[in-house]
Amino acid sequence: MTALLVAAALAVCAIALPHALRLDHAPAGFAAAIWLSALLLRALASIGAVVAIEVYLPVTGPLEPFGAWCAGALSSHTLTDALFALPALVLAGSLVAGIVALVRAHRHVDALVREYAVGTGPDGSVVLGDGELLIAAAGPRVLVSAGALVTLDDAELRAGLEHERGHIVLRHRYLLIAGELARAVARFVPGTSAAARELTFALERHADLYALSRRHDPAVLASAICKTARGSLRAPALSLGGGVVARRARLLLEADPEAKPPRAHPGLFALAPLMVALVLVGALALPFAAHAGYHEKHRLGTPHTCHASDAA
Amino acid sequence: MTDSGSIQGELQGQVMAALWRVGSGTVEQVREELPPRYQGAYNTVQTVLNRLTTRGLLEREREGRGYVYRPKVTEAEYLSGSIRRTLAGASSGARQAALASIIGGLRPDELSELEELAREAREPRK
Known part of the structure; x- marks a missing residue:
């Protein structure tokens, strides 16, 4: 029991620690790895809490002081089982909602391309005939709106496109998907939304540094970011104006132009499948854990069903 | 971001608006359609039209010694x-x-x- 409490305390510290650190000046890839790990820990902590509620809590008999009762076919034990299964159901529902949101976002981008694509633009990008300002990475392609092509000057457009290519080269979409799945599972842990926002911010900064490493002027990129952030289009997740714009622009202007170009770090990239595997295995294990908890209770001899004699 | 940058953006917007009004046109026709403030040198308008073509917003067809430009986006x-x-x-x-x-x-x-x-x-x- 003590070991379990120590492990829980360590997990809470590890989850809270990134929020206390000043990661703005840390390498962007490292910051992304930290936030992704924090989200993974949150998801695992949520699954752990649900398993504890399903398997261990009933064995301690927290509702026993209220006594066993029967009302028709409904027994106090049936009600208790349903009560303890609720967190697992909520968590599973949240994961399904997260997956549905990801599929919807993917379809939204496909619809955007289907409805508004008018041809090929600079550097193989897909041009959308839309007056809003948008440059975004969507899967392996870069989308650029007519509004952006009309409004941005040559240097801003090149820097913006390089930023989006950075997202593709650094394979950010996999990290973002993993982060979103973890966010869905850990939805009820305080600070999860903030951690997911910080992950997106770190990925945007990572792509900014990629563009800078290709000899683009930080002030030009900052200007392109500010202009596209003014566009009101519901943009895909990895878009040029994403993240907290003023904070991003400040960090861009403070960036070292001679810094090494960022790369898709194998350690960071390995985190994404690991996270997805752990979260999915954990979520899939929930029904079995619930089943085990159910049997554990009945092994202890507590009656489950009500008979006519019980009701009497 | 720079003054020249915002002027470039403005001019690109004006050229697109002019082409939408006339449907299609040569460099000179587009230049005449521009508000007086933006009617710069022939070469400036030609550069903007070529840039918008490279960016995928216009298509052009050779007609005589010059090109006729047409918007790809309505x-x-x-x-x-x-x-x-x-x-x-x-x-x-x-x-x-x-x-x-x-x-x-x-x-x-x-x-x-x-x-x-x-x-x-x-x-x-x-």
């Missing part, structure tokens, strides 16, 4: 996406009020056209 496409999304994001009451305000500012002939379009839009649903 003005309606350019404007309607943002209007539709803005209205989609608004509450039902605000959407109706905004549409009523737009319709209230239309001329009678535009209203007749709009009625015709609304009739056409309703027909496939029957």
Whole structure:
């Protein structure tokens, strides 16, 4: 029991620690790895809490002081089982909602391309005939709106496109998907939304540094970011104006132009499948854990069903 | 970001607007269609037209010794996406009020056209 409490305390510290650190000046890839790990820990902590509620809590008999009762076919034990299964159901529902949101976002981008694509633009990008300002990475392609092509000057457009290519080269979409799945599972842990926002911010900064490493002027990129952030289009997740714009622009202007170009770090990239595997295995294990908890209770001899004699 | 940058953006916008008005045109025709403030040198307008062609917004066809430029994006496409999304994001009451305000500012002939379009839009649903 003590070991379990120590492990829980360590997990809470590890989850809270990134929020206390000043990661703005840390390498962007490292910051992304930290936030992704924090989200993974949150998801695992949520699954752990649900398993504890399903398997261990009933064995301690927290509702026993209220006594066993029967009302028709409904027994106090049936009600208790349903009560303890609720967190697992909520968590599973949240994961399904997260997956549905990801599929919807993917379809939204496909619809955007289907409805508004008018041809090929600079550097193989897909041009959308839309007056809003948008440059975004969507899967392996870069989308650029007519509004952006009309409004941005040559240097801003090149820097913006390089930023989006950075997202593709650094394979950010996999990290973002993993982060979103973890966010869905850990939805009820305080600070999860903030951690997911910080992950997106770190990925945007990572792509900014990629563009800078290709000899683009930080002030030009900052200007392109500010202009596209003014566009009101519901943009895909990895878009040029994403993240907290003023904070991003400040960090861009403070960036070292001679810094090494960022790369898709194998350690960071390995985190994404690991996270997805752990979260999915954990979520899939929930029904079995619930089943085990159910049997554990009945092994202890507590009656489950009500008979006519019980009701009497 | 720089003054020249914002001027480039402005000029690109004016050239697109001019081409939408005339449908298609040579460098000189587009230049004449521009507001006096933006009627710079022939070469400047040609550079902007070529840039917009490279960016995928215009297509050009050789005609005689020069080119005729044509927009690949219609003005309606350019404007309607943002209007539709803005209205989609608004509450039902605000959407109706905004549409009523737009319709209230239309001329009678535009209203007749709009009625015709609304009739056409309703027909496939029957």
